[in-house]
Amino acid sequence: MPSLVQQLSAHRQFTALRTVVQCKAKATALREGPAVSDGPGAAWVAFLCPAHSKGLPEWPAAQTHAAQDSMPCGTVLDFRPAEQLLRSHADLWLTTLTGVRPETYGGVWSDVLDQADRVLRERLEPGVDADEDGPLPGFLTMLWLARRSAAEDDLMQAVTALGYCETISKDLLPRPDADLAPQ
Numbered sequence: 001m002p003s004l005v006q007q008l009s010a011h012r013q014f015t016a017l018r019t020v021v022q023c024k025a026k027a028t029a030l031r032e033g034p035a036v037s038d039g040p041g042a043a044w045v046a047f048l049c050p051a052h053s054k055g056l057p058e059w060p061a062a063q064t065h066a067a068q069d070s071m072p073c074g075t076v077l078d079f080r081p082a083e084q085l086l087r088s089h090a091d092l093w094l095t096t097l098t099g100v101r102p103e104t105y106g107g108v109w110s111d112v113l114d115q116a117d118r119v120l121r122e123r124l125e126p127g128v129d130a131d132e133d134g135p136l137p138g139f140l141t142m143l144w145l146a147r148r149s150a151a152e153d154d155l156m157q158a159v160t161a162l163g164y165c166e167t168i169s170k171d172l173l174p175r176p177d178a179d180l181a182p183q
């Protein structure tokens with residue numbers, strides 16, 4: 001009998017492996033994302049612990065199952081194509097972090113990522129309050145890889161690099177009480 005993940009994947013390859021929560025707990029729930037429009041299977045599946053299984057509004061699930069595998073909480077297997085994955089990264093953290101909106105650049109992802117890089121580098125300028133020992137330099141290295149791949153029209157490779165950026169972004173996103181958001 002195929003496992004639940006095998007059923008939900010409908011024998012597709014996943015296109016991205018993401019870590020959307022930093023949590024050391026084991027997942028107990030498997031959240032099944034909405035069905036894809038052009039075939040069988042879910043758009044994504046997310047593994048979450050009890051504390052996180054109810055509190056991720058940005059990952060609206062079609063159904064929740066008991067997790068059969070002992071995956072770390074926050075693991076997401078994503079089955080969407082590159083354009084949708086890039087859009088998801090923008091919606092979930094890139095625009096929040098940088099203020100850069102894909103529609104401003106006509107959905108040209110190399111331009112979107114270049115502008116995001118510009119915004120973040122300004123935070124590393126002398127006199128700007130940025131922690132150079134913090135996660136931002138490593139983030140910018142991965143963003144550079146994503147920019148280069150996007151410029152070469154290799155959007156899947158850009159998605160892979162952005163997956164690392166997404167994980168690191170948890171340490172960069174402004175806290176509710178901090179005014180770090182760019183204008």
Ligand SMILES: [Zn+2]
Nearest residue numbers: 023049052073
């Ligand atoms: Zn958790």
